[in-house]
Amino acid sequence: MSAGAPSRRTSVRRHADRAEYDRAKVNSILDEGFICHAACSVDGTVWMIPTAYGRDGDRLLLHGAAGNHVLKAASAGAELTVAVTFLDGLVLARSTFNHSLNYRSVIVFGTASEITDPAEKAAALERIVEHMLPGRSAEARPPTPLELTKTRVIALPLDEASAKVRAGGVGDQPEDLGLPVWAGVLPLHLAAGPVLDDDQIRPEGAPRDLPAPASLTQPGRWSRDSA
Amino acid sequence: MSAGAPSRRTSVRRHADRAEYDRAKVNSILDEGFICHAACSVDGTVWMIPTAYGRDGDRLLLHGAAGNHVLKAASAGAELTVAVTFLDGLVLARSTFNHSLNYRSVIVFGTASEITDPAEKAAALERIVEHMLPGRSAEARPPTPLELTKTRVIALPLDEASAKVRAGGVGDQPEDLGLPVWAGVLPLHLAAGPVLDDDQIRPEGAPRDLPAPASLTQPGRWSRDSA
Numbered sequence: 001m002s003a004g005a006p007s008r009r010t011s012v013r014r015h016a017d018r019a020e021y022d023r024a025k026v027n028s029i030l031d032e033g034f035i036c037h038a039a040c041s042v043d044g045t046v047w048m049i050p051t052a053y054g055r056d057g058d059r060l061l062l063h064g065a066a067g068n069h070v071l072k073a074a075s076a077g078a079e080l081t082v083a084v085t086f087l088d089g090l091v092l093a094r095s096t097f098n099h100s101l102n103y104r105s106v107i108v109f110g111t112a113s114e115i116t117d118p119a120e121k122a123a124a125l126e127r128i129v130e131h132m133l134p135g136r137s138a139e140a141r142p143p144t145p146l147e148l149t150k151t152r153v154i155a156l157p158l159d160e161a162s163a164k165v166r167a168g169g170v171g172d173q174p175e176d177l178g179l180p181v182w183a184g185v186l187p188l189h190l191a192a193g194p195v196l197d198d199d200q201i202r203p204e205g206a207p208r209d210l211p212a213p214a215s216l217t218q219p220g221r222w223s224r225d226s227a
Numbered sequence: 228m229s230a231g232a233p234s235r236r237t238s239v240r241r242h243a244d245r246a247e248y249d250r251a252k253v254n255s256i257l258d259e260g261f262i263c264h265a266a267c268s269v270d271g272t273v274w275m276i277p278t279a280y281g282r283d284g285d286r287l288l289l290h291g292a293a294g295n296h297v298l299k300a301a302s303a304g305a306e307l308t309v310a311v312t313f314l315d316g317l318v319l320a321r322s323t324f325n326h327s328l329n330y331r332s333v334i335v336f337g338t339a340s341e342i343t344d345p346a347e348k349a350a351a352l353e354r355i356v357e358h359m360l361p362g363r364s365a366e367a368r369p370p371t372p373l374e375l376t377k378t379r380v381i382a383l384p385l386d387e388a389s390a391k392v393r394a395g396g397v398g399d400q401p402e403d404l405g406l407p408v409w410a411g412v413l414p415l416h417l418a419a420g421p422v423l424d425d426d427q428i429r430p431e432g433a434p435r436d437l438p439a440p441a442s443l444t445q446p447g448r449w450s451r452d453s454a
Contacts, residue, residue, distance in 0.1 A: 009272060034314050034317075034328065034415075035312060035314055035328065035330070037264040037266075037275065037310055037312070039264075039266045039273045039275055039308065040273060041268040041271075041273050044268075044306075045236060045306065045308070045336065046266045046267060046268050046273055046306065046307075046308040047308070048264065048266055048275075048308045048310050048334060050310060050312040050330060050332050052328055079271075079272070079273065080273075081266065081272070081273040081274070081275045083264055083275050083277060085262060085264070085277040087261050087262055087417075090261075090359055090360060092360065092363065092367075092442075092443070093367065094367060094368055095367055095368040095369075095370070095374075096352065096353070096356050096363075096364055096367045096368065096369055096370055097368075097370045097371075097374040097377075097378075099356055099359065099363070099367070101261065101262065101279055101359075103262070103277060105277050107275060109272065125323065126323070129323050129326055132317055132326065132328075133317060133319065133413075136319065136323075136326070137323055139408060139409070140319075140320065140321060140322055140323045140326070140408055141321055141322040141323065141324075141403060141406055141408065142322075142323055143322070143323055143324045144324075147322075147324040150324075151324075169423070169425055170425045172425075176368060179368055180437065181366060181367055181368065181437075182366070182424075182425075182437040182438065182439060182440045182443075183424075183425035183426075184422055184423050184424045184425040184426075184439075185422070185423040185425070186360075186419055186420075186422050186423075186443065186447075187419065187420035187421070187422075187423065188261075188417055188418070188419055188420070188449060189417075189418055189420060190314075190415055190416075190417065190418070191415070191416055191417070191418035191450060192413055192414065192415055193413075193414035193415070193416060194414070195411055195412070195413055195414075196396070196411050196412040196413075196414065197409075197410075197411045198396055198397045198399075198409075198410035198411045198412070199410075199411075210407065210408075210409040211409065212409060212411075213319075213409045215319075216319070216409075216413065220413075222415060223418060
């Protein structure tokens with residue numbers, strides 16, 4: 001199934017105007033996010049974990065401890081549901097009923113496969129680190145064979161993915177527009193505080209005055225905060 | 228079951244040092260958040276929605292359109308799993324293996340009940356608006372009886388809730404501390420951009436110069452951004 005043709009599950013019924021099946025939109029949301037929520041049903045319970053991820057073309061890459069419940073079940077064939085969501089603002093309408101949130105979200109349904117080949121696994125983990133901070137994997141020490149065995153990596157196809165977006169202003173009913181109630185949007189976004197150098201955090205470490213790496217000095221998916 | 232005694236499901240096995248069953252910790256995370264991810268299994272598929280919420284003592288309040296898939300199933304007795312997660316920072320270690328995220332998350336398992344009594348329903352919706360922005364429900368027009376019927380509200384007990392937190396610095400292995408690799412933490416947080424007045428957004432509306440309401444001028448759960 002192509003990303004352009006919604007499946008029964010990715011076909012958004014409520015607020016269909018907010019639905020986008022376009023793969024470029026799905027990818028742009030996935031590429032901006034840092035964490036997803038991944039869920040699957042095991043023995044009648046829906047287990048859910050917030051976790052880091054990466055994207056490799058048409059696949060979402062997830063990793064975690066080898067014993068992680070959700071990743072283990074997904075490797076054994078349990079179907080996964082994964083969401084990535086941004087909160088973009090509070091929508092403050094004239095009526096409480098029309099209060100809303102501006103957001104962008106992606107939902108993916110699918111069956112993942114475990115990546116076990118050591119070279120492919122190392123490449124997938126590198127992709128996850130690169131997703132977190134582009135350029136970082138070349139700066140840090142790569143994983144050892146033992147570290148690779150401690151980590152489980154799975155790949156989830158993005159065939160059944162959809163995006164839902166609410167953006168813009170207040171959606172008040174026409175008859176409410178004359179009310180003496182202020183209405184508007186408070187935009188929200190991710191911001192980064194000042195970097196904490198580990199040599200300052202770690203009391204036993206003598207400062208070694210390493211400069212902040214190139215990966216951190218380039219523009220990121222956050223604003224620099226004045227606070 | 229009390230919030231102090233973990234159930235089989237809320238007992239965190241991996242990184243047990245990151246687990247907190249304390250209700251005060253759970254509440255503080257829930258009270259700071261704006262959106263949750265709510266999931267339940269229906270006919271073999273795990274459905275998940277990002278949605279606003281509120282807290283009323285020992286209950287989490289969720290609402291949505293009367294026909295919403297997840298809320299409808301939850302009202303009919305399907306068990307819910309709900310997560311609220313904050314991304315607090317990127318943890319940039321000397322090894323790629325020890326890269327991590329600072330985060331705070333709450334997971335709740337439970338069976339919700341629908342709130343159908345009109346007065347109780349109106350109070351729950353008020354609580355959800357107050358959760359979004361304290362003071363706002365007194366400023367905006369309250370819901371009409373018709374608007375109440377269009378909305379489904381459910382309450383999820385917080386009996387089976389747990390928090391998991393990763394905070395602090397880099398967790399490198401001792402043998403990596405001498406590597407010539409910069410390590411540290413990039414703190415991340417929610418920031419608010421300048422408020423967008425609806426009278427400016429809405430082209431047909433003549434500016435009426437209503438001042439920003441009290442609810443918006445008090446300190447919020449965000450920093451004010453310089454951008």
